[in-house]
Amino acid sequence: MNDELNVDIRPEYPVSWQAAALNGVLRGTMKPMSTILLRNTAGMAVASRLMCLGERVPGILPKHVSIVADRSGPCPGEWVRGGDDLDEGKAVLYFHGGAYFVCSPATHRPITWRLSMTARRPVFSLDYRQGPVHSLAESLSDALDAYRCLLDRGYRPADIILAGDSAGGHLTLATLLSLRDRDLPLPAAAVCLSPWTDLSTTRRRVRGWMDPMLPAGRVDWLARRWTDGLDCRDPLVSPVYGDFTGLPPLMIVTGSTELLRDEGRRVALSARRNGVPVTYEEWNRMPHVFAILADVLPEARLLFRHISRFLGAVGARSATSGVEAA
Template sequence: MSDEIDADIHPEYPVSWQAAALNGVLRGTMKPISTILLRNTAGMAVASRLICLGERVPGILPKHVTVKPETFGSCDGEWVRGGDDIDESKALLYFHGGAYFICSAATHRPITWRLSAVSRRPVLALDYRQGPIHTLAHSLTDALSAYQSLLDRGYRPQDILLAGDSAGGHLTLATLLALRDQGRPLPAAAICMSPWTDLSDARRRVNCWADPLLPAGRVDWLARRWTDGLDCRDPLVSPVYGDYTGVPPLMIVTGSTEILRDDGRRVALSARENGVPVTYEEWNRMPHVFAILADVVPEARLVFQHISRFIGAVEARAERSGMEAA
């Protein structure tokens, strides 16, 4: 294993006033709103409608960023390019978060354009099918189809990265496991930000009060809803139970106070036991998927530098392997 990739990192820094203020705002607004709404289908519809209204407000992107719509059979997406210095022979496939029922590629542009910039490749952000109309299997089918589409367009597996946050982190890991199990070519690496990996019936107890954004009871409720009628310990349903033998290097980023912290940590430990190099980063007092706050939070901007180093280490590792094979 490469020491540059296989590492536990706990960045040490004084928490910025921006992060502290946002934690307080989230705790006083989003967390109680989620507690109220996420109890039935009607409440989910209201939450989804609110997010849709937010999507209609044009986001401010830097002038060097371009967004181009894309269609993939059963779902849509968009190509995001974070500058002119882009290697078009490579790609990053991104799965947005949103608990499998809200958000879209558009809501996550603060992440995707920065991923494009630091990876120096275009990012394909997928609007995969979501609940409550669609199932986890539909989302996974869309993810696999999008990956195959990249291969069909001439991208080599070693030139593709996967990434996702929260539910999108779940989808990233499920996609890797499905590709491996089907004997299909695997991407070079995967990046998961605050991945939601355990949808089993185990109740969440870690950071229930410390998390400024997610109410543990509502996360458990959503998990039960999406796994109704399924084996919730199937690795494609709860990737935390997966055998990661043979998958490419992983980077997992979490916040120290979020309730999904151990979802990511447990995958990191399991993957290492299966021989997979893992960069696990736990950021002090950062909220769930803090990278999306990069427009206002300094730590959220800094994490993209860490992602850049991980991608560079993966590419250097691949080059060394190629030279040794030659």
């Protein structure tokens, strides 16, 4: 069963006209705006306000999707259900991206409701603390608290999946490493979409011109800001330097031209060397976290079928392990 999970996949779908057009729009808008704004605290504040305005625009969700805010636990968030016939005894704990200073569970609903439908279980999307007011350690503390909260509510570790995108992918890997190092029970699997895994002094300019969305210099600037005073090669700061021994199966998804592709690939190779089954998928010419664009990108909708295949293989592996243990 590990052979089914331990695979490299490069989907050969032809690039859709929607993706080609969107890459052009991102290159002409998002990338130059990020280049201008992400230079100081004032610019970050402007970017954050712009994102907040976007959150206030009511999104169009299918009628079968429900969103329920949850403020009862140690960390706020929302429960997202992509249908009525879900297994309520299982859950996905989702960490949204946004470079650790923008976005929220609301901005990532195009991912979370589809992930709920794909995994056939509700998704708890965590509203964790972010910079510049809060540190990486505080974001990680919130993630660990949210996981413990699910355990306290009766969810078995084998019935929990972690998932996240970009900075949320970073938080997913840091959470797994921290859980293992604290001898806490691990979830069944994790899905990382375009994870940001290297916050060290590594420079990404070699791929900077290829990425239609992320400016390399600004990503490097953010990494320096969040790691000021920290050991950049600490695995909880830069998971790419971690020893992944003992972690559950991972799915890592990247785009072939995106800035963070190489560090996602490095995690996949390192985890495999440590004995972790990894499904690594590299999608041709897809932008950073293209799953969030599933309302308009056919490739993004196809990705959720691939996630379904991965989760199915994880479930089959767990069932086989259970039979062997019996």
